[in-house]
Amino acid sequence: MAGGGSNEVKLLGFWPSPYVLRARLALSLKGISYEYIEEDLESKSELLLTSNPVQKAVPVLIHDGKPVCESSIILQYIDEILAGVGPSLLPEDPHDRAMARFWASYINEKLVKALNQTWGGKTEEEKAEGMKQAADAVETLEGALKDCSKGKPFFGGESIGYVDIMLGGLLAWADVREVVKGVKTFDPAKTPLLAMWSDNFGTLDAVKAVMPNIGKLVDYAMVMQPHGAAAAAAAAAAAVAATN
Amino acid sequence: MYAQSWSSDRALDQLAQHHLDLPAMDHQQEEKVQLLGMWASPYVYKVKWALSIKGVEYEYVEEDLRNKSSQLLEHNPVHKKVPVLVYNGKPVAESDVIIEFIEDAWKGHGGRILPEDPHERAMARFWVRFVPDKLSPRIWKWFTTAGGEEQDAAREASVEQLQVLEEKLTLGGNEFFGGDSVGLVDLSLGALAYVIPMYEEIIGERLVTEDMFPSLYAWMGRFLAAPPVKDHLPPMEELKLRFRAMREYFVKNSA
Numbered sequence: 348m349a350g351g352g353s354n355e356v357k358l359l360g361f362w363p364s365p366y367v368l369r370a371r372l373a374l375s376l377k378g379i380s381y382e383y384i385e386e387d388l389e390s391k392s393e394l395l396l397t398s399n400p401v402q403k404a405v406p407v408l409i410h411d412g413k414p415v416c417e418s419s420i421i422l423q424y425i426d427e428i429l430a431g432v433g434p435s436l437l438p439e440d441p442h443d444r445a446m447a448r449f450w451a452s453y454i455n456e457k458l459v460k461a462l463n464q465t466w467g468g469k470t471e472e473e474k475a476e477g478m479k480q481a482a483d484a485v486e487t488l489e490g491a492l493k494d495c496s497k498g499k500p501f502f503g504g505e506s507i508g509y510v511d512i513m514l515g516g517l518l519a520w521a522d523v524r525e526v527v528k529g530v531k532t533f534d535p536a537k538t539p540l541l542a543m544w545s546d547n548f549g550t551l552d553a554v555k556a557v558m559p560n561i562g563k564l565v566d567y568a569m570v571m572q573p574h575g576a577a578a579a580a581a582a583a584a585a586a587v588a589a590t591n
Numbered sequence: 592m593y594a595q596s597w598s599s600d601r602a603l604d605q606l607a608q609h610h611l612d613l614p615a616m617d618h619q620q621e622e623k624v625q626l627l628g629m630w631a632s633p634y635v636y637k638v639k640w641a642l643s644i645k646g647v648e649y650e651y652v653e654e655d656l657r658n659k660s661s662q663l664l665e666h667n668p669v670h671k672k673v674p675v676l677v678y679n680g681k682p683v684a685e686s687d688v689i690i691e692f693i694e695d696a697w698k699g700h701g702g703r704i705l706p707e708d709p710h711e712r713a714m715a716r717f718w719v720r721f722v723p724d725k726l727s728p729r730i731w732k733w734f735t736t737a738g739g740e741e742q743d744a745a746r747e748a749s750v751e752q753l754q755v756l757e758e759k760l761t762l763g764g765n766e767f768f769g770g771d772s773v774g775l776v777d778l779s780l781g782a783l784a785y786v787i788p789m790y791e792e793i794i795g796e797r798l799v800t801e802d803m804f805p806s807l808y809a810w811m812g813r814f815l816a817a818p819p820v821k822d823h824l825p826p827m828e829e830l831k832l833r834f835r836a837m838r839e840y841f842v843k844n845s846a
Binding site: 401410413416417419420421423427428441442444446452 | 681683709713720
């Protein structure tokens with residue numbers, strides 16, 4: 348339609364953010380075209396501040412001028428109204444939907460928090476505690492994958508679903524963690540299903556199209572690390588916890 | 592409503608089709624619904640109110656959280672917490688997840704919990720997060736800080752967040768955050784309607800006054816009197832004792 352007003356989709360983002368990556372993965376997998384706008388989080392745009400005044404954080408999806416905030420909410424919105432191609436991100440059966448929501452919540456509450464702590468913990472003890480909790484969470488998710496996938500490659504079964512994207516958004520930083528800290532988040536020796544899952548996920552064209560450059564992300568992480576715990580925490584907070 | 596939001600008929604068709612595709616659960620066959628809960632948990636009440644909106648009959652099971660039942664541990668092995676809703680033997684845990692399940696499973700029954708419009712639904716889900724992310728921690732901090740400057744700061748921080756809600760409610764111009772009736776956001780905030788007055792009484796200091804928060808103050812009374820809520824409230828005197836004991840503990844253990 349002329350004028351660019353109807354059904355126009357914009358995404359306000361910040362390239363290191365795993366939450367922004369979740370939104371980009373969903374849009375890419377669904378084949379939805381949109382305008383991507385990179386935000387400078389140190390100098391936030393008027394559009395960002397008016398679209399998300401409560402959190403002033405990314406990602407923000409703007410559809411037909413109306414903002415949607417929080418990656419989990421954006422994913423559900425995309426599924427409900429943008430649809431696009433392919434099967435739904437959320438299953439049809441109410442109980443299966445509840446399980447997907449449960450695991451998405453678990454990923455945010457347990458795994459993301461723990462991983463943030465491994466980067467931004469104020470002491471070595473805090474970071475180590477984060478590492479342990481992250482490992483425990485990944486182990487639990489291995490069981491979740493087994494239950495949800497029922498032998499298929501993804502949490503969503505044959506195709507990528509809501510939980511796959513919620514977890515998949517974290518893969519870029521998992522790669523960075525391996526390079527910088529020598530720790531495999533999805534270790535084939537400990538969690539073979541998840542290791543295979545991350546490979547399967549990573550090879551999809553729609554995923555490769557939006558994954559940030561790992562070398563660039565490593566540089567970003569390294570630039571922040573040597574300046575001490577406070578700066579690392581601030582960087583981790585900005586990049587990794589811009590919004591859930 | 593859709594005519595305002597959508598200029599594309601194709602998008603409207605897709606939306607309608609998606610909603611038609613979601614299978615309505617067959618409630619005509621015998622269904623067994625159990626709610627595992629604990630009398631003082633606000634999350635349990637949130638679920639009770641949601642079940643009430645939908646008119647669902649269920650069996651309530653009181654759990655002793657110091658001595659968790661094998662049923663609870665079996666149905667929520669990950670968190671071992673209440674509430675857990677068990678629908679025909681299948682468990683659902685986490686109150687926000689349970690409420691979305693209740694909306695999905697009893698689609699077409701009773702009242703709506705989530706808005707019909709997808710964007711409004713996204714906004715409602717966003718405001719649900721406001722409670723644990725921004726509001727509750729600050730109110731809790733105010734309640735558990737002994738006094739002095741630290742408590743004043745906690746109170747100010749709480750007031751700041753409450754003002755956000757006051758503005759939202761005033762601008763909305765409705766009886767409830769959900770419109771004419773209790774909705775998802777009301778359910779998420781709901782426990783504060785009885786908790787805040789209790790904290791105020793225990794501390795001896797007001798937080799939400801009619802002067803400062805005319806809309807929110809009125810909403811609190813309206814919420815507690817609303818049909819899905821009024822017969823499903825915790826035993827207030829027992830709860831007050833419990834909160835008093837908590838406050839004493841925190842005051843004693845501070846500084």
